[in-house]
Amino acid sequence: MHWFKKSLIRRVGTIVIGFIIVAFAVYGIISVQMLSGFFETNSKEQISKDAQQIATEIDKFIEKNIIIVEQMKTNQDYQAITEALNTREEKRQHPLFNVITQELQAIKASDPNISLAYIGVTKSNDLISSTPEFDPKPDYDLNKRLWYMETLQSRGVTVTSPYIDIVTEKMVVSITTPILKNNNVIGAMGIDLQVTDISKLMSTYKVGKNGYTLLINKDGSIFYHPDDPEVFAAGGVNPFAYLDLYMSQITSGDSGVIEYQMENNAKYIAYVPTQSSNWIVVTVIPRSEVLAPLNQFIFSLFFISLVLLFMIALFIRRMTRLISEPIITISGAVETFSQGDQEINLPSTLYDREDELGILSRGLKMMSHRIIQYIEEVQTNNQTLNQEIDKRQAVQSQLEMILELLSGTDEGIFILNAEFFCIYQNTAFSRMIGIPETEIPALNLSEKGILINQPLIDSLEMNPVWSGEIEYAQNSSETLFLFLRISKVKNDDTDYYIGNITNLTAHKQIEKDIYYLKYFDYLTKLNNKVFLDESGMELISGDGSAAGNHALILINIDDFRIINEAKGFDFGNKVLIALANRLKTLVSDQDVLARLGNDEFGILKAYVSSNEDLYEYIMNLSKELEKQISIHDEELIVDVSIGISLYPNDANHYGKLLKTAASALNNVKANKGRRFEFYDKDINSLSIQKYEMQNKLRNALSNQEFVLYYQPQVDMATNQILGLEALIRWNSSNGMVPPASFIPIAEESNLIIPLGEWVLENACEFGKKLQSLGYQIPIAVNLSMLQFKAPYIGELIQSILTRTQLPPELLELEITEGILMDNEDECEAILSEFHRMGIQVSIDDFGTGYSSLSYLKKFAVDKIKIDRSFIKGIPHYDNGTIAKVIIELASNFNLQVIAEGVETPEQIDFLLKNNCHIAQGFYYAKPLDEDRLLTFMEKTKRDMA
Numbered sequence: 055m056h057w058f059k060k061s062l063i064r065r066v067g068t069i070v071i072g073f074i075i076v077a078f079a080v081y082g083i084i085s086v087q088m089l090s091g092f093f094e095t096n097s098k099e100q101i102s103k104d105a106q107q108i109a110t111e112i113d114k115f116i117e118k119n120i121i122i123v124e125q126m127k128t129n130q131d132y133q134a135i136t137e138a139l140n141t142r143e144e145k146r147q148h149p150l151f152n153v154i155t156q157e158l159q160a161i162k163a164s165d166p167n168i169s170l171a172y173i174g175v176t177k178s179n180d181l182i183s184s185t186p187e188f189d190p191k192p193d194y195d196l197n198k199r200l201w202y203m204e205t206l207q208s209r210g211v212t213v214t215s216p217y218i219d220i221v222t223e224k225m226v227v228s229i230t231t232p233i234l235k236n237n238n239v240i241g242a243m244g245i246d247l248q249v250t251d252i253s254k255l256m257s258t259y260k261v262g263k264n265g266y267t268l269l270i271n272k273d274g275s276i277f278y279h280p281d282d283p284e285v286f287a288a289g290g291v292n293p294f295a296y297l298d299l300y301m302s303q304i305t306s307g308d309s310g311v312i313e314y315q316m317e318n319n320a321k322y323i324a325y326v327p328t329q330s331s332n333w334i335v336v337t338v339i340p341r342s343e344v345l346a347p348l349n350q351f352i353f354s355l356f357f358i359s360l361v362l363l364f365m366i367a368l369f370i371r372r373m374t375r376l377i378s379e380p381i382i383t384i385s386g387a388v389e390t391f392s393q394g395d396q397e398i399n400l401p402s403t404l405y406d407r408e409d410e411l412g413i414l415s416r417g418l419k420m421m422s423h424r425i426i427q428y429i430e431e432v433q434t435n436n437q438t439l440n441q442e443i444d445k446r447q448a449v450q451s452q453l454e455m456i457l458e459l460l461s462g463t464d465e466g467i468f469i470l471n472a473e474f475f476c477i478y479q480n481t482a483f484s485r486m487i488g489i490p491e492t493e494i495p496a497l498n499l500s501e502k503g504i505l506i507n508q509p510l511i512d513s514l515e516m517n518p519v520w521s522g523e524i525e526y527a528q529n530s531s532e533t534l535f536l537f538l539r540i541s542k543v544k545n546d547d548t549d550y551y552i553g554n555i556t557n558l559t560a561h562k563q564i565e566k567d568i569y570y571l572k573y574f575d576y577l578t579k580l581n582n583k584v585f586l587d588e589s590g591m592e593l594i595s596g597d598g599s600a601a602g603n604h605a606l607i608l609i610n611i612d613d614f615r616i617i618n619e620a621k622g623f624d625f626g627n628k629v630l631i632a633l634a635n636r637l638k639t640l641v642s643d644q645d646v647l648a649r650l651g652n653d654e655f656g657i658l659k660a661y662v663s664s665n666e667d668l669y670e671y672i673m674n675l676s677k678e679l680e681k682q683i684s685i686h687d688e689e690l691i692v693d694v695s696i697g698i699s700l701y702p703n704d705a706n707h708y709g710k711l712l713k714t715a716a717s718a719l720n721n722v723k724a725n726k727g728r729r730f731e732f733y734d735k736d737i738n739s740l741s742i743q744k745y746e747m748q749n750k751l752r753n754a755l756s757n758q759e760f761v762l763y764y765q766p767q768v769d770m771a772t773n774q775i776l777g778l779e780a781l782i783r784w785n786s787s788n789g790m791v792p793p794a795s796f797i798p799i800a801e802e803s804n805l806i807i808p809l810g811e812w813v814l815e816n817a818c819e820f821g822k823k824l825q826s827l828g829y830q831i832p833i834a835v836n837l838s839m840l841q842f843k844a845p846y847i848g849e850l851i852q853s854i855l856t857r858t859q860l861p862p863e864l865l866e867l868e869i870t871e872g873i874l875m876d877n878e879d880e881c882e883a884i885l886s887e888f889h890r891m892g893i894q895v896s897i898d899d900f901g902t903g904y905s906s907l908s909y910l911k912k913f914a915v916d917k918i919k920i921d922r923s924f925i926k927g928i929p930h931y932d933n934g935t936i937a938k939v940i941i942e943l944a945s946n947f948n949l950q951v952i953a954e955g956v957e958t959p960e961q962i963d964f965l966l967k968n969n970c971h972i973a974q975g976f977y978y979a980k981p982l983d984e985d986r987l988l989t990f991m992e993k994t995k996r997d998m999a
Contacts, residue, residue, distance in 0.1 A: 071366055075359070094341075097322055098311045101261060101337045105326040106309070108259050108267060109335040114560075115255060116229065116330040119168070119245060120211055121564070122161060123229050125571060126243050129157065132173055136233045136241035139178040142189070149623035151182070157576075158184035161245065169222050170246040174202055176239065181221075188221050201228035205242045209234075213331035215271050216249050225249040227331075253278050265339035268294065270325075272332035274301040297323070297336070304334055384415065470551040474500040477550075486536065486555055487526070505538060505555065514551070518542040523558065535562045575649040577627055578634035586648035586656050590708040593660055594701060604701040605668055606715040607657040609637075609679070610723065612693040614653035625685060632683045633692060640675055656715075662700075672698060676729045695722040696730035704733045747799045750786070755808060759785050762816050763981035764833070766990070767952055767974045770962050775994055776972055777866065779834040780817040781981045782809070801838055810841045811850065818858040818865060820984060825864065829991065834866040836898060842873050843880070848887050855891075862892035866917075870898050874913060885914045896952070900940060910947050918944045922955025922975075929960050934968070941970045 126132065135150045145151060158171040162184040172183035179196050181188070196202050200217040214228040230244030252269070256278045259267050269278035276294060296319075297304065300312050304325045312323040320341035327334045388398060398418045406412065466483030468476055476494045484491040487504055500506040505526065513520050521539040540553030573585040581589075593604060611617075611633070618626040630653070637655060641647045646658040662668045676696060682689045697719025705711035718733040725731075754760060760782055767777035784791035800806040814835055821833045841847060855862055867888060874881050874897075888895055896917035910918075920940050928934045937953070944951045953965050956975030965973060979990055 068370075071363055074362060074366070094322075097339060098313075098324070101265065101322055101324040101339050102309070102311050102326070104259070104261050104267075105324040105335045105337040108256070108337070109326040109328045111255070111259075112252075112269075112328050112333065112335065113330045115167075115252075116213055116328070118560075119165070119229050119247060120213075120330060121567075122164070122168075123211055123231050123244055126161065126171075126245075127231055128571075131157070132243055133233060133235075135182070136173065136175050137235060139175045139180065142178050142180045145175075145178065145180055145182065149618075152186075152624055153627065154182060155184065155186040158182070159186075167247050167251045168245045169224060169226060169248045170219060171244075172221070172246075173233075173241060173243045174199075175241045177241075183221055185221055190220065194220070201230050201244065202242055205230040205232050205244070206239055209239070213333075215273070215275075215332070216277055219246055222246065222248075227252065249277075256280075261337045262339045262343050264343050265337060268297075268336040268338065270297075270301075270304060270334045270336055272305055272334070274305055277333060296321070304336060384418065388418065464557075466555040468553055468555075470499065470506075470553075472549040474498050474506055474551070483555065486534065486557055505536075505553075510540070514540070514542045535559045578631055578649050580634050580638075580655075581646060581648040583648060583650045583656070586646055586650065586658055587708070587712070589646045590658050590711065593658070594708045594711070602660065603662045603703075604711075605659040605662050606699050606701070606711050607659060607672070607675070608650070608697045608715045608719045609655040609657070610695045610697075610719055611653040612695055612723070617692075628685050629683065629690075629692060632685060633679070636678065636681075636683070640678055665700075668698075668700075672696065672730055680729075694729070695719060697722055697733070698730065699733040747796060748805065751796060751800055751805050751809075754784060754786065755805070755812065760809070760812065761785050761983065762813065762820065763983055764820070764987045765974055765981040766979050766987075767834075767972055768978045769971055770956075770966055770973050771971055773978075773994065773998060775831060775991060777832045777834060778987070779868070779974060780813060780820075780836075782813055783981075797838075801840065804840065806838045806840050807844065810838055811854075814851065814854050815858070818854050818860045821864050822858050822860045825860070827988075830864065832864045832866045832894065834868050834896065836868045837873075839870075839873050842869055842884065847884065848891070851888075851893070852891065863894070866894040866896060868896050868898040868919070871900065878912070882913060889914045896950075899954075910943070910949070915949065917950040917952055919952045919954050919974075920970075925953055925955045925961055925975075926957070928964050934964055937965075937970075938968050941965075941968050945969060 131150050131154055135148055135154055138148060138150075139145055154173070158173070161171040162168045170183055170185065172181055174181055174196050176196065179190075179194065181190050181194070181196070201212075201214045204214045205212050209232055211229065211231045214230065216225055216227050218224070219226045219228075226246040226248055228244050228246050230242050232239045233241040233243060256267055256269055257280065261267055266280040267278075268276055268280075271277050279294065296314055300314075300323065303310070303312065304323075307327055309326045310324070312325070314321040314323055322339050322341060324337045325334050384400060390398075398415075398421075400415045400419070407415070463480065464482055466486045467478075467480045468483045469478040471477050475496075475498055479491065479494055481491065484494060487494075489497070489504075497504065500508075500511065505524070510520060519539075519541045521537070524536050524538050526534045526536050535558040537556040537558055538553065539555075540551055543550050543552060573581055575582045590604075590606065593602075611629075614626065614629075617629060630649070634649065634655070637647055637657070641657055641659075644660050646656075646660075648656050648658075650656045659668070659671070676694075679694050680691060682691055697715050697717070699705060699711050699715035699718055701708075701711050704714045714733040718731050722729070722731045763781045763783050764778040765781060766775045767779065768774065769776050782793055782797075784793075784796055797806070800809050817833050817835050821831075824831055824833075837847075844850070851865075851867075854860075855865065885895055894916040895914065896919055897915055898919050899921040900918045918940065920937055924932070924934075924936045924940070926932075928937065941951050950972065951970045952972045952974055953961075953970050954974050956962060956965070956973040957977050959977075961975075962973065962977065965971075982990060
């Protein structure tokens with residue numbers, strides 16, 4: 055105790071030692087707590103980022119293969135064979151089987167990760183795959199296969215759970231999509247990815263030194279786990295049983311981090327679901343690894359504390375001996391100075407000493423003179439210094455944050471000095487150029503030709519910013535497509551280069567694949583119709599001055615269907631390929647050759663110099679296409695039809711150019727003797743007239759522009775009106791239109807159905823009106839072929855008779871001979887139904903068709919109308935032989951005869967002499983509207999009275 059009290063230095067030293075111990079203890083506790091929280095937070099963020107990055111990579115891996123399955127959906131051959139196959143025996147006999155297996159093999163070969171491409175057929179319970187020799191066992195049940203069940207459940211593109219594939223006998227994951235018809239699943243198609251490939255992908259991802267990655271299915275089963283003996287427990291114990299407590303949280307579909315606490319086995323667990331599949335990426339890292347830097351810090355702190363305490367103890371011992379007493383004297387003087395003395399006064403012996411105390415004494419005396427001045431200056435400078443320190447700390451914090459963010463981005467970022475050495479680069483930059491980060495600072499990028507070359511340096515001298523796409527050979531093993539942007543900046547008159555690179559390789563390959571699918575035909579390798587259409591529109595739209603003459607040539611194989619039916623689809627495909635190869639030799643580099651459809655090709659010939667040159671080219675083209683084609687040592691000649699249209703002569707835009715070329719092609723096919731034809735404007739104008747007439751007819755029907763005229767049928771002996779024929783007229787805005795101008799078009803466009811119904815309705819209403827006025831006269835209405843064969847014609851006529859209350863015996867239906875020629879049994883049934891209803895039936899224009907006596911005997915008809923062509927020449931230009939035969943024939947079958955087109959008294963005399971008593975023609979009356987007909991009937995009634 056005396057030793058302690060004897061010296062102030064000892065006491066102060068002891069206190070200092072105690073203070074240092076307490077300070078280090080407090081500092082250690084606080085630092086441990088802060089660093090522990092920092093390491094835990096940082097570790098959670100890092101493993102969450104790792105899981106997210108792995109999930110993104112898996113999504114890219116799966117989405118790349120989903121694109122292939124989406125492309126398979128567009129293949130109509132898969133839909134066709136799925137609909138056609140009913141049994142397994144039909145599979146290899148189907149014409150599309152070889153084509154489809156070749157396509158499936160091509161899909162499998164397109165990516166090394168694909169182990170199998172296949173189609174499941176529901177009806178035949180069968181499988182078509184890229185392994186064509188494989189056939190399922192007899193007990194194979196498609197509906198019990200895991201991939202098919204999951205496809206049925208989702209009804210969309212599906213990534214299945216792992217299972218053992220029966221074809222490859224390997225553990226796979228399938229990407230499938232259903233084949234639908236009328237919203238019903240008739241099959242499914244897809245590709246298999248080997249689980250081993252996915253495991254290889256997962257094994258490349260590392261989490262710290264002792265962490266690991268898992269891949270979990272949506273049902274909680276572990277799909278992938280690392281092959282690490284330190285991770286797996288011995289004795290068959292599940293090393294991942296600790297996850298069972300959190301499996302519902304992990305499979306919830308959300309992302310997060312779980313802190314697992316179990317004695318010395320604490321872990322951090324991050325989980326992120328993938329977007330393209332039902333998998334969850336789980337990253338696990340031991341808590342001991344996270345806190346390893348903290349333990350090292352604690353050890354270092356303890357060691358430093360011991361060393362410092364030992365040194366202080368030595369220092370106290372030494373100072374006690376050397377300066378204890380002088381220090382007491384100096385301390386007293388300093389205390390006196392601190393109490394107000396202007397200077398420090400010490401014994402002269404201290405000033406005379408040559409050691410540190412002497413220097414200190416002299417310095418204290420000198421210091422006493424300046425200390426007040428220094429205090430003021432220090433106070434001023436201290437404030438400025440504090441502000442600078444705060445500013446530098448803020449800049450330092452921002453710089454650290456920026457560097458941390460740049461290190462995690464997918465873009466490669468780098469900074470070069472004036473000699474093109476890297477003074478900063480992130481991990482992505484090292485990965486893209488294929489050089490370890492530790493080796494990059496020692497490399498001169500310009501000398502090594504890494505991204506930087508002399509033309510780029512020269513460009514930066516003129517323009518401080520350069521950007522563009524470059525090709526980079528990574529370690530001479532793989533060529534990458536990179537987007538490079540680099541800027542030249544100055545700092546303190548020193549040049550620096552800041553740049554970034556983005557990997558476009560995958561994007562470039564996808565663009566290439568999409569371009570091929572969009573613009574090329576899979577079978578012939580020619581461009582397709584989409585490419586031809588876009589090329590044509592671009593050529594013509596860019597030719598605003600119409601200075602260029604262009605031609606569109608359409609080529610169609612005649613009777614190609616017969617080739618397919620006789621030789622099979624595989625042979626037909628080889629014919630198409632051979633013809634396509636021949637066409638390639640017949641076009642120039644500026645021409646566009648495309649396959650437009652099944653058996654049709656097109657050539658867009660740009661900038662035709664003259665019509666003579668084009669004609670010579672077409673002649674040569676036709677001649678070359680007529681040459682023999684060799685398929686499997688079999689020689690055949692393929693007949694083709696060619697239609698040509700010219701721009702701007704035949705069309706002022708591409709759409710019309712295509713339309714006119716198609717019109718020319720159709721005209722060639724209609725005229726069998728021709729091989730090719732240029733567009734004729736009359737063909738297209740006729741089609742336009744028909745189209746416009748159809749539209750006018752529809753509007754006329756809705757606007758009630760049609761009217762009925764009636765022509766009397768008269769007893770030539772008594773002048774009594776025995777019947778009326780209803781005749782339609784079109785009262786258009788341009789005047790009355792005769793039936794011959796619009797009835798054929800109405801029949802072509804099916805407008806004859808509503809038009810005929812309107813005629814029946816109005817004729818029956820007028821017949822009822824006549825009955826109410828005392829006239830029991832039947833009205834004849836013409837039925838077209840479409841009306842007569844309509845399945846509801848009987849019900850329609852019955853409903854009209856019921857609605858108008860017209861007795862059926864006052865309605866007569868006229869049909870032509872041509873109607874009776876089509877399906878005798880059906881016609882006989884319809885006519886019999888009319889007779890059961892009490893309706894009379896007559897054959898109009900008799901003698902102009904292919905009449906047969908058996909028709910008159912077989913069918914239930916009541917009247918025959920002699921066509922006007924057999925009446926108009928009697929007696930001066932025709933002796934009436936045909937009319938006599940028809941009248942005699944009708945008499946033998948007890949049928950009434952009505953002569954049409956009667957216009958002269960001589961014709962009446964001839965008909966009466968030959969026992970024909972009823973006539974219809976201009977001699978008695980033209981077709982009349984309702985008012986004039988009623989006037990005519992009243993006059994006839996008065997004359998007969």
